[in-house]
Amino acid sequence: MTKAPQSEAYEQRTNWPPYTYRDYPDIKPETYKAFMEFLETENTTGRLMELQPWISVCDSRCAFCYFPTTASSKVQLGDYLELLKKELEMYAKTKYVQTSVFDEIVLGGGTPSVLSAEQMIDLIDFCKERFTTSKEYFIKVTGSSKTLALNKIDKLAAYGVYQMDMGAQTFDDKLRKMLCLPDSAADVEKAIRHARNLDLCVCVDLMYNLPGQTMESWINTLKKTIELDVEVDAYSLHVDPGTPLETMIKRGISPPQGDAEYEKEMYLAAYKMLTEAGYKAVGHDRYSRVEWHMRENCLNGWPWGGILTTGAGCFMGYMQRFSYSNLEDVNDYMSTVKAGKLPIHRLSESTDEDMMSREMSRLYLRLPVSKQEFMEKFGKLPEDVFPQQLKNLKEKGLIEIDDKEVRITKQGEVWKGNIAWEFAQKPASN
Numbered sequence: 509m510t511k512a513p514q515s516e517a518y519e520q521r522t523n524w525p526p527y528t529y530r531d532y533p534d535i536k537p538e539t540y541k542a543f544m545e546f547l548e549t550e551n552t553t554g555r556l557m558e559l560q561p562w563i564s565v566c567d568s569r570c571a572f573c574y575f576p577t578t579a580s581s582k583v584q585l586g587d588y589l590e591l592l593k594k595e596l597e598m599y600a601k602t603k604y605v606q607t608s609v610f611d612e613i614v615l616g617g618g619t620p621s622v623l624s625a626e627q628m629i630d631l632i633d634f635c636k637e638r639f640t641t642s643k644e645y646f647i648k649v650t651g652s653s654k655t656l657a658l659n660k661i662d663k664l665a666a667y668g669v670y671q672m673d674m675g676a677q678t679f680d681d682k683l684r685k686m687l688c689l690p691d692s693a694a695d696v697e698k699a700i701r702h703a704r705n706l707d708l709c710v711c712v713d714l715m716y717n718l719p720g721q722t723m724e725s726w727i728n729t730l731k732k733t734i735e736l737d738v739e740v741d742a743y744s745l746h747v748d749p750g751t752p753l754e755t756m757i758k759r760g761i762s763p764p765q766g767d768a769e770y771e772k773e774m775y776l777a778a779y780k781m782l783t784e785a786g787y788k789a790v791g792h793d794r795y796s797r798v799e800w801h802m803r804e805n806c807l808n809g810w811p812w813g814g815i816l817t818t819g820a821g822c823f824m825g826y827m828q829r830f831s832y833s834n835l836e837d838v839n840d841y842m843s844t845v846k847a848g849k850l851p852i853h854r855l856s857e858s859t860d861e862d863m864m865s866r867e868m869s870r871l872y873l874r875l876p877v878s879k880q881e882f883m884e885k886f887g888k889l890p891e892d893v894f895p896q897q898l899k900n901l902k903e904k905g906l907i908e909i910d911d912k913e914v915r916i917t918k919q920g921e922v923w924k925g926n927i928a929w930e931f932a933q934k935p936a937s938n
């Protein structure tokens with residue numbers, strides 16, 4: 509593959525954006541108090557929110573996974589579900605949540621599919637009863653084909669679930685084995701076809717730059733995905749410290765990942781194949797062929813309406829200035845909820861500067877930053893706050909600026925993670 513000119517922009521692509529739970533401080537009493545006070549205010553944003561209870565439990569551990577999950581053999585699922593409902597109830601009683609409207613109920617994790625269909629439906633029923641949903645809300649369930657028996661899919665479809673999110677990762681059986689994925693590519697395909705035949709929308713997670721993954725293998729996985737007519741989240745593998753995969757690479761049991769250039773080529777190959785097949789790249793890593801999906805909360809960037817997430821280890825909680833993640837250890841989580849406290853582990857309250865930087869991170873989600881909105885919120889224009897960053901990025905051809913907005917260019921999309929970090933707050937020096 510010939511070298512694209514944009515390969516000069518940065519040495520390597522940054523796929524992890526700023527402002528994730530990894531950067532939040534541990535919870536402090538004063539921030540917890542401020543959050544509780546905030547929850548007693550009215551939600552006047554007029555924006556729809558997402559409700560995201562997590563079942564942070566998996567039957568087996570995939571070698572690469574950084575999600576804080578617990579083995580199903582170590583969790584009493586019935587007890588966990590009771591306490592998950594208790595946590596949901598604690599939020600449901602607050603003024604902020606009572607004045608909020610939700611347009612998505614998403615069972616995440618983890619793998620909610622470790623539950624029986626009846627348990628999943630009972631949890632969704634509980635959410636529908638306790639929270640206000642919009643007229644056209646929809647329900648999504650995350651599942652892995654390793655725990656998603658076909659009759660569970662039947663029951664979920666009959667109940668009215670709209671979308672199944674499935675971690676397919678790769679359709680290459682050799683790689684699946686190496687990643688400790690217990691089911692075969694044929695099993696994943698079977699579950700997807702079954703769901704599609706029931707008219708369910710399916711969104712698969714795929715990963716690229718896996719150790720030993722050839723370009724041919726990646727292209728075959730993409731071809732299969734297009735053939736199955738599903739939406740895609742395509743993630744570049746990040747070898748996280750402490751994962752079995754890291755150990756395997758260190759010990760030479762697994763080959764290392766491809767280098768930065770190879771990773772970028774894989775991204776570009778996916779972009780080309782999927783856009784040529786009629787997909788549009790939206791949000792951080794999504795490719796969608798369904799127009800109205802592009803209005804979905806999580807694809808619409810700061811300042812979206814917010815995500816109320818619950819459950820052990822959940823880390824995408826966000827309401828206005830507050831972002832939070834929960835306690836990861838299931839036992840700590842359960843005992844904290846039992847004691848009547850929100851089981852928050854990390855909680856961050858954004859300053860005005862953070863909010864301005866976060867507004868710029870709309871570029872990471874391929875969304876424009878409106879100058880008028882920026883001015884209305886902060887009394888300044890983006891170029892008043894970030895003159896140097898904008899100048900540099902414009903000179904590199906990664907963004908365009910006109911009277912109305914700042915937007916990312918096609919070249920810029922390749923480097924959107926790096927761009928977001930340009931606007932991120934540097935830690936204050938003491």
Ligand SMILES: C[S@@+](CC[C@H](N)C(=O)[O-])C[C@H]1O[C@@H](n2cnc3c(N)ncnc32)[C@H](O)[C@@H]1O
Nearest residue numbers: 572573574617618651652674675713743745746
């Ligand atoms: C919580 S999982 C949801 C899917 C579900 N648990 C399953 O495996 O079917 C979210 C997705 O994050 C992605 N992921 C996990 N660890 C990753 C890593 N180290 N680097 C990149 N993506 C990762 C995988 O694609 C995974 O499917």
Ligand code: SF4
Nearest residue numbers: 566569570573575618
């Ligand atoms: S990728 Fe999904 S199934 Fe695998 S360990 Fe992570 S959360 Fe569990």
